[in-house]
Amino acid sequence: MPSKYLIGVAVSLLLLLAYLGFSSPGAVVVNVDGEIKGPLNHGRMLLQGENFWLDQAALAKAELSYRHNQPQSQLELKQQLDRTLAEADARMEDIYRLYPQLRPSLAATRADALREQADEIERADFEATLDQQRLRRISELEEILFNIQNRIVN
Incomplete structure (x- = not known):
């Protein structure tokens, strides 16, 4: 009769194979x-065959779509933030009309405006860096998708 240890190892191995056979890496x-990156993903590819490549193609297409739509999504988010900030400014003006002593001094207002300008300069530089990375990733994904599709066809 096999030992409990061997049965445990065999069951664990079967569970691992089932997991690899039916799971997706999700990216x-x-x-x-x-x-292919990583030994588990190599195992997936060996067990799933063409389904692995079809899943990878779908994931690459989904990420490509996300990366292509990213500027529009960010613009919509920025517009929503701008509307929210404008509403907050309008509410603050209402408060300042009721309680003028709460209004910040001219010097504080100017300092805040200068800080906002500095933040905008830094933000523009950061966004340019992010956009370069986004474009680089789009290029990589297009090449990856080409390689994946060649694997599916062959």
Whole structure:
């Protein structure tokens, strides 16, 4: 009769194989050279075959769509934030009309305006860096998708 240890190992191995056979990594795990990242993902590919590549193609297309739509999404978010800030400013003006002593001094207002300008300069530089990374990732994803589709066809 096999030992409990061997039965435990066998059951664990079967569970691992079932997991790898039916699970998705949930992200693109193929690099631009068409290589698969990580031993678990290699196992998935061996067990799933073409389904692994079809899943990777779908994940790459979904990420490509997300990256292409990112500027529009960010613009919509910024517009919503601007509307919210404008509403808050309007409410503050109502408060300042009722309680003029709460209004910040001219010097404090000017300092805040200068801080906002500095923040905007830094934000523009940061957004340019993020956009370069986004465009680089789009290029990578297009190459990855090309490699994946070649694997599916062959």
